[in-house]
Amino acid sequence: MKKRHGLALSLFLAASTLLAGCGGANNDKGGTEGGGEATEDQFTVGMVTDIGGVDDKSFNQSAWEGLQAFGEENGLEKGNDGFDYLQSQSDADYATNLNTLARKKFDLIYGIGYLLQPAIDEIAQQQKDTHFAIVDSVVEQPNVASITFKEHQGSFLVGVVAGLTTKTNKIGFVGGVEGDLIKKFEVGFIEGVKAVNPDATVEVQYAGSFGDAAKGKQIASSMYGLGADIIYHAAGGTGNGVFSEAVDLKVEDPNRELWVIGVDKDQHEEGNGKTKAGEEFNITLTSMVKRVDVAVKDLAEKGKAGEFPGGEVIEYGIEEQAIGIAPSDEHLSEEVKAKVKEFEEKIVNGEIEVPTK
Numbered sequence: 001m002k003k004r005h006g007l008a009l010s011l012f013l014a015a016s017t018l019l020a021g022c023g024g025a026n027n028d029k030g031g032t033e034g035g036g037e038a039t040e041d042q043f044t045v046g047m048v049t050d051i052g053g054v055d056d057k058s059f060n061q062s063a064w065e066g067l068q069a070f071g072e073e074n075g076l077e078k079g080n081d082g083f084d085y086l087q088s089q090s091d092a093d094y095a096t097n098l099n100t101l102a103r104k105k106f107d108l109i110y111g112i113g114y115l116l117q118p119a120i121d122e123i124a125q126q127q128k129d130t131h132f133a134i135v136d137s138v139v140e141q142p143n144v145a146s147i148t149f150k151e152h153q154g155s156f157l158v159g160v161v162a163g164l165t166t167k168t169n170k171i172g173f174v175g176g177v178e179g180d181l182i183k184k185f186e187v188g189f190i191e192g193v194k195a196v197n198p199d200a201t202v203e204v205q206y207a208g209s210f211g212d213a214a215k216g217k218q219i220a221s222s223m224y225g226l227g228a229d230i231i232y233h234a235a236g237g238t239g240n241g242v243f244s245e246a247v248d249l250k251v252e253d254p255n256r257e258l259w260v261i262g263v264d265k266d267q268h269e270e271g272n273g274k275t276k277a278g279e280e281f282n283i284t285l286t287s288m289v290k291r292v293d294v295a296v297k298d299l300a301e302k303g304k305a306g307e308f309p310g311g312e313v314i315e316y317g318i319e320e321q322a323i324g325i326a327p328s329d330e331h332l333s334e335e336v337k338a339k340v341k342e343f344e345e346k347i348v349n350g351e352i353e354v355p356t357k
Helices: 014-019 059-073 091-103 114-126 149-165 180-196 211-227 236-252 293-303 334-348
Strands: 004-006 045-046 083-086 107-114 131-135 143-149 170-175 201-206 230-233 259-264 271-274 278-281 284-290 313-316 324-325
Touching: 045 059, 045 091, 045 271, 045 284, 045 293, 059 083, 059 107, 059 293, 083 091, 091 107, 091 114, 107 114, 107 293, 114 131, 114 143, 143 293, 149 230, 149 259, 149 284, 149 324, 149 334, 170 180, 170 211, 170 236, 180 201, 180 230, 180 334, 201 211, 211 230, 211 236, 230 236, 230 284, 236 259, 236 271, 271 313, 293 313
Parallel strands: 004 313, 045 083, 045 107, 107 131, 131 143, 143 313, 170 201, 170 230, 230 259, 259 284
Antiparallel strands: 271 278, 284 324
8 A cells, every 4th residue: 555645845836837838749739849958867758638738728838837947946947958848639648748758758657647647657667767757546556656635625605605705696617628636626616605505516527627718618608608607617628618708798798796716726817808899707716726736846856856756646725725715805704704714723623634535
């Protein structure tokens, strides 16, 4: 049985403001070749995205921002001699992309998302001298570190926000691919809603994809049409369609009160819109922040220092300051913010144990 423990973090707030890089390689498969003369002690880091890509405004983008922050602080350039990524167009690309980075002799290679778990498991056994890290899953190999998060804790907190904010008592949850991971988001969110508003109902739908914005927009249209005034998405790029639908509805009826709760990153900007009269608005109520960037950067620093936790599972939650609510809170009343703080403290001190399924 692998050891599971919390890993103390120092939040690098500046890292969260870095713009996500956009890989400019052939076939949209990643970054540039080269990147300068390699030195003997240069530590190189690469990552393989899932199909969402580094511009998904969510999970993959946050991970890429973490790598960029690591590169900037260590004087590295984007490319084979510093830090880079390969973007996956389908699940068939995962193993190929991981193997490509391993052959290019990257010291540490991340697989971003649980969908890469089988590929990491396979390639780690073939490339035993390379260190790998899997985000959101566990691979039991001595050269793999497994990064997991307590998403249910943060989802509970945004559920509290939704339960206290809804006017219709109808709330939606849009998931990407149904499975144990996204179930943590769903269950935690519903528990948070019910903790403060037992009269509210939460409709749950899964899109079957993390990269289908059109499907997200379609589901959101149905939920808002049936009276939901808040939707929380845990759907990666599919969630972009939820924002798009909410903005479009607000443009059509500026007086309508509806909201989206973002995920993984502070998705405040995704909720920006402008009425036909030219008045600006924002429909992002809040976001459940999952600091993938901090975890990725933290592990890279440990790897560079020769302290790579191979074979271990590292779990990040509220206590490690890696899970929480976004700082953009202008739409939240003081009462709601106080309630969130109250429940956050109860979770940390063990008074509340948020279920995962």
